[in-house]
Amino acid sequence: MFRPLATSALALVLGAAPALSEVTPAQVWDDIARYYGDLGYEVTIGQRDEAGDRLALRDIAMTSTSGQTTVTVQIPGITLQKAGDARVRSVIDGQVSARMVADAAEEADDLDLQVLMSVPGNEMLSSGEPADMLHEITIPQVDVEIRPDAADAAGDAPVRLGMRAVDATYQSRTGPGSESLYEITADTLDLAMQFAEIASPSGAGEQAPAAGAGGDAGGADVVPGSFSAGASVDGVIMTGSMVAPRGGAPLNMAERPHEAFRDGLAISGRIAMGPLEGSAEFEAPDSEGAMQSGSARVVAARSEISVGLARSGMTYAGSSAGTRVEMSNSDLPMPLSYAVESASGKLVLPMSASDQPQPFGLDYAITGLTLADGIWQLFDPEGKLPRDPANLTLKLDGQAIVTEDFLDPAFAERMAEAPDPATDTDPTAPAEGDPADATAPETPVPFQPQSLSITTLALDAAGARADVTGKLEFTGEGGQPVGTVEGSFTGINALLDTLVAIGIVPAEQQMAARMMIAMFARPAEGDPDALQTRLEFREDGAIFANGQQVR
Structure with a gap:
């Protein structure tokens, strides 16, 4: 549109x-x-x-x-x-x-x-x-x-x-x-x-x-x-910008966008905005007919969005800085608000069919996320959790085989007509366990990952920190992952104790949670507050955590 x-x-x-x-x-x-x-x-x-x-x-x-x-x-x-x-x-x-x-x-x-x-x-x-x-x-x-x-x-x-x-x-x-x-x-x-x-x-x-x-x-x-x-x-x-090929059939972005990009069409766009102020208000009845009202306000120092489409794939990126959001609703006891010092994201996806692996990637980062006291009061009224600004960094990239042109209108129609296994049932289909059920056709997955690298996964919030890296290859007919994922964690035990103290984690489940942590993580040498984990995914489907087989 x-x-x-x-x-x-x-x-x-x-x-x-x-x-x-x-x-x-x-x-x-x-x-x-x-x-x-x-x-x-x-x-x-x-x-x-x-x-x-x-x-x-x-x-x-x-x-x-x-x-x-x-x-x-x-x-x-x-x-x-x-x-x-x-x-x-x-x-x-x-x-x-x-x-x-x-x-x-x-x-x-x-x-x-x-x-x-x-x-x-x-x-x-x-x-x-x-x-x-x-x-x-x-x-x-x-x-x-x-x-x-x-x-x-x-x-x-x-x-x-x-x-x-x-x-x-x-x-x-x-x-x-x-x-x-x-x-x-x-x-x-x-x-x-x-x-x-x-x-x-x-x-x-x-x-x-x-x-x-x-x-x-x-x-x-x-x-x-x-x-x-x-x-x-x-x-x-x-x-x-738009770069369009010449000499062949004329472009038809409306009817055959996938063919246009396959022939060499490339489009890019960027919009950058200075200080922004926005607000919204609504009033409407709830399911029981009682009127509700609410409002929201957002302020940002700057923001930017860019999009690129070409035969090599799609790129979408965005960033913002100095963002503050305030919300209120007649059902809530107090207004809610949060602020973000900066946020950015980038998604790279192939969109043209090829029998050769194509790159994909995801970058996402939030710096300086702070919650207003009204939000903290909902689950931590006594202030037991550290309220330092939270940060998240995620960087993933890999290779995948794409079997369909995602912009082909025929592909979109097939996806729209495909049955939803969660809601659609066919009364004429073989019953579960019937030998004929094994021959039922399956909808092919158009995006088949071949490799995945976790360059960075870092989360710092509520007094705890997690850092994860790894590299996986997907082999075999079922895309069996093979490779290693490693992580280091600090403040997890203290965070668990606090979550139990404020009632978010029931006390009777504390032992089960610690057993689960012990199964996948071990104390770091010389630092009892730090945990480490090494997950190995092997070719036979087995999974080892710190040398112990868990599957």
Whole structure:
């Protein structure tokens, strides 16, 4: 959903390359149309008037269909005219609109979403040459309205987004392949949401006739209540790129994304935000009809998210600093809050089928996690546990065989139709223990790990610390792990004593817990408060803990 709306709406007024050679309005439009054509959009023009140094386009529509979802973007008009300095000035006339229509599954409601974008005072200056073009954009103000029901235009839109002082560049280079680069900056970004009714997951509410600007859930059960949220960001930077192959079949990101990436398509994007403040409030009845209310507030000094998609795999990373969260609920005796000095994460996953192992990895870190006294009071009112800031560091990487293209729509359909062994039963299937049951087909696992390295697993909290490292290879038909995992621990015995003292661990279970610890860990030489463990996973399936077989 994000990709077609984001690239179709705001990126439409983007455009990028050096040089001062003469460029024509028609060449500028061809460059923009090519970009969306590469993404799988069909671009149509209702009226085209070209005279001298001026090109006027009216009733422009861009349509993309992927499975049961269709996105259509409409622009009333674009006027492109030579500016007299080897550049072309382009202006969007009127309000840009986008509509997403999706046929949902039988048990869900169809989606009919409308996005309206106003860009008063917008201007794009294009220079360069057809194969290397630079577009520089200035937009004093961008206002976006999002409505969950495209047919209902009454009242205020339930979701509004605004950006001020937007500057952007878009660079387009073509040749054997094509490359697009963009950068967008905004002084401020503001988001506001307001819903007058809330969808009821339990089905206890009244049936809503249709979705409206008040936030009804179009045919779903709704309950009286309200939800509002808002966020304000001081300083936003968005950058990204797209490298597309040429010479073969045209890209179709909507219908065949896996083929596009297999052919060499690569996309990356990053958004960095300055100080952020956000809040939310809700009021709704509980399962017994009693009204509940609550609120939340979040503050962050900075945050960043980046995404990369290519034939080699997917990369997702994020980080934040100076985060504080406060929450309250009418059912809670006191507000709850916590703070994090810094947090970061990175996930690397292969997404294309191959008979050769491909890398994957996970990095995650939290530094300086502190809980407010209200949370500690819930389980440690006497303050027996150390309340020093907690830290967690995790770094995993390995190799895996991927047997399916994860972005192939056919794969997604097969996964959606696959029976859930926890809930789905087939009355015609052989009974458990029936010899025929052994021949029942199994759903193949598309992600098969070949190796796993635990570079770092370190946890420091409540006066205890754990450090774990290891390396495993997965062999045989069942992916039997073979290798060693080692760990060192401090403060575990003292923590267990405290947990028993405050009642989290029942006293009668203390002996069983200590026996379990003794089975997998042994005291470190010269330090009775430190424990060590060495787990060996052998090829025959046996597991040894500190030299003693446990399986």
